Amino acid sequence: MTPRTPAPAPGARDQVARLLTLVPYLHAHGQVRLDEAAAALGVAPRQLLKDLKVLLMCGLPGGYPDDLIDVDLDALEDPDGDGVVRVTNADYLARPLRLTPTEATAVIVALRALRNGARPDTREVVDRALAKLEAAAAAGSAAPRIDPGADGGDPDTALLATRLQDAADRGRQVDLTYYVPSRDEESVRTVDPRGVVSTGGVAYLDAWCHLAGAPRLFRLDRIREAVVSESPVVTDPEPPRDLAEGMFARSGGTTPVTLRLDPPARWVVEYYPVEEVRPQSDGGVEVDLLVADPRWLTRLLLRLTPHARVVDPDGAHPEFTQTYTAAAKSTLGLYT
Structure with missing residues (x-):
């Protein structure tokens, strides 16, 4: 006789399903005895x-006493209790769900992220929920579709992308608090957004930056705060740049620079986008790259000292060498 495989113990998923069923059931039937409710849900009263x-x-969010659902446990556990289930402060669960565009977008993105790691049975449920949400969003244009990509993406970043793209579509300025990791500092700036673009799985806001006086790309995951203003953009509207060829395609905001790298500095080719690499007889290389911010180049050269230098045979960009030399002298002065 083949022994029977014991049934798996009920898990958190089953418990959540019961709770989601229980509250509407109580709203529909009023006060119900514990044993009756248990029988209706197909579980033991103890469970x-x-x-x-x-x-x-x-x-509700907040976690304060007035935000939480209240259950009269005395009626259920006290020997003198009547055994009737009384749930209060949960009326909002009986109301039809109405989502704002931002909330709908957040739910859609979160469900897509959940779907990627879900089991087949769970994925089927997620797909049904997604179909309903996206159909409702498309019918009423309530929530623009945000594709988080194959890896699901971060819902907060997707929501930020939605807000920034909406600001670009309406021609409204945005006040950004932006973190610059290379300087380990935050800057506050006003930008005229042109649109949200992505490359390599990373999303950026393409915008005219009034602080820099030039177009800039801002990584969405480094934006600490974005406040959409009612002030209209003051620069000429332009479509966001095409990043199909990468972050540093030639444009008016970039400068081509040639670096001579000794063998210990060849790792730069593996970590940064370069346009061309020319091997040298001593094992080093010459690389051509595009620089959007001269300060970034100065910091890179300081890291590579003494194994890198700017090659500028025509003297077209002496400022790069001059800025680097001044920064190196200032750094050495800290040790004297």
């Missing part, structure tokens, strides 16, 4: 009591 204790910790 349902455990579920209700979890329900006590659920509610």
Whole structure:
């Protein structure tokens, strides 16, 4: 006789499903005895009591007592209690769900992220929910579709992309608080957004930066705060740049620079986008790259000292060497 495989213990997923069923059930039937509710849900009364204790910790964001669902446990656990389930402060669960465009977009993006790692049975449920949400969004244009890519993406970043693209479409300025990791500092600047673009799985805001006086790309995951203003953009509207050829395609905001790298500095070719690499007889290389910010080049040269230098035979860009030399002298002065 083949022994029977024991049934798996109920997990958190089953408990969540019961709780989502229980609250609407109580709203529809009013006060119900614990044993009756347990029978309707197909669980033992003891298990349902455990579920209700979890329900006590659920509610609206904030976590304050007035935000949480209240369950009269005395009526269920006290020997003199009447055994009737009484759930209060959960009326909002009985109301039809209405999502704002931002909320709908957040749910869609979160569901897509969840789908990537879900089991087949869970994925089927997620797909049904996604189909309903996206159909409703498309019908009412309530929530623009944000494709987080194959890896799901971050819902907060997707929501930020939606807001910034909307500002670009409406021609409204945006006040950014932006983190610059190379300087380990935050800067506050006003920009005229042109659109959200992406390359290599990273999303950027393409905008005219009034602080820099030039177009700039801002990584969305480095934007600490973005406040959409009612002030209209003051620069001529332009479409966002095409990043199909990478971040540093030639434009008016970049400068071509040639570096001579000794063998210990050849790693630069593996870490930064370069246009051309020319091997040298001593094992080093000459590389051509595009520089959008001279300060970035100065910091790179300081890291590579003494194994890198700017090659400028025509003297077209002496400022690069001069800035680097001044920064190197200032750094050495800190040790004297």
